[in-house]
Amino acid sequence: MSWELHLLGCWQLDRRGTPQTVGARQQRLIASLALLGARTRRYLAGLLWPESTEEQAASSLRVTVFKIRHQLPGLLADGAEPLRLSDDVHVDVDRLRDGADSALAGTEPAAGLTDLLYAAELLPGWYDDWLLFEQERLRQTRIAALEALARRHLGEGRPEAAVAAAMRAAAIEPLRESAHALVIRGQVRAGNAAGARRTYEDFRRRLAEEMGLEPSTRLAQLLSAEPLENAGARPVTHAAGRHRQPPKEL
Known part of the structure; x- marks a missing residue:
């Protein structure tokens, strides 16, 4: 079983190439696990339901986890604590970070990753407090990677490619x-x-x-x-x- 989770541009979950219908609460829990990695239930309850009491937040998390396990079997890893996504879930943000790491290391990103650096926005339209930091961190990562690509192109005598990468960085900031x-x-x-x-x-x-x-x-x-x-x-x-x-x- 293979899952593809898209958080760049919009939220979308595909199972074997077929888009899945997922509720808003489940989307947020899945997104948090994709971006933050394995976390305890207590941490996630406080993160996703900050205005609720501890008891209410824990209850909301239990219901959300139940729905995910029932509707999307295999998406979450086995085990009650901590919660994490299955190893079969492939996340586009991870591919973007790999591309940025390649650019910052001075190597050419794999095919398609440069396009992600150019255009990717993390969950636009989502304004959850916990997500704002992740959005800004990824934005700064993209800028740094694009500038690194521009410097690399200049060093290789490819000024037009350097301009294209640098203009993308300037458009972001x-x-x-x-x-x-x-x-x-x-x-x-x-x-x-x-x-x-x-x-x-x-x-x-x-x-x-x-x-x-x-x-x-x-x-x-x-x-x-x-x-x-x-x-x-x-x-x-x-x-x-x-x-x-x-x-x-x-």
Whole structure:
């Protein structure tokens, strides 16, 4: 028996390729076990029913577990304590984390995982207090992995791919300077100086409007510094005969 649990984009549980109908309480318990791993019943009762008394929360958990075991046999592992999902349950979030780990380690993620990094949102529309932290943690993981991919593409001489990855990171967090720096570096290396200037000006304007801040000096310097790093590029010679050293990369 094989289960596929999807938490990215929307909640969906498939059994051998067939979507299953699952109630809201059962969905939340299954999602919590998928994201947090094995947990005691007491912990889960308090997590999922924080407004209830301890007795009421324990009762709600018992009913929810009973329904899952009755309606979805084999989804939960055997044993009363702690509760956990069966080893036959495959979760898309785990695949996303594997892809992020690969990117952060400097290797190419497996086929399809890059697309997950680009577009995946954890249970959008769910606002449970316990889930907000998991959503933000996964969001930061995606950003870090996308930036790592962009740096890798730059190192391999693939500026267009670097721009695509960095723009995805910037779309997730529009005021993140490091993501825009990678976009600018990729655009300059691809010969798109005008695009790099637009990226800088758009970011500067948005940062000023929303935060009352200015980009760092290093970001502006990237507009002129990047060409010096291209293979075969020669340093700029000034009248005094000195070579200007490019500023450090962001």
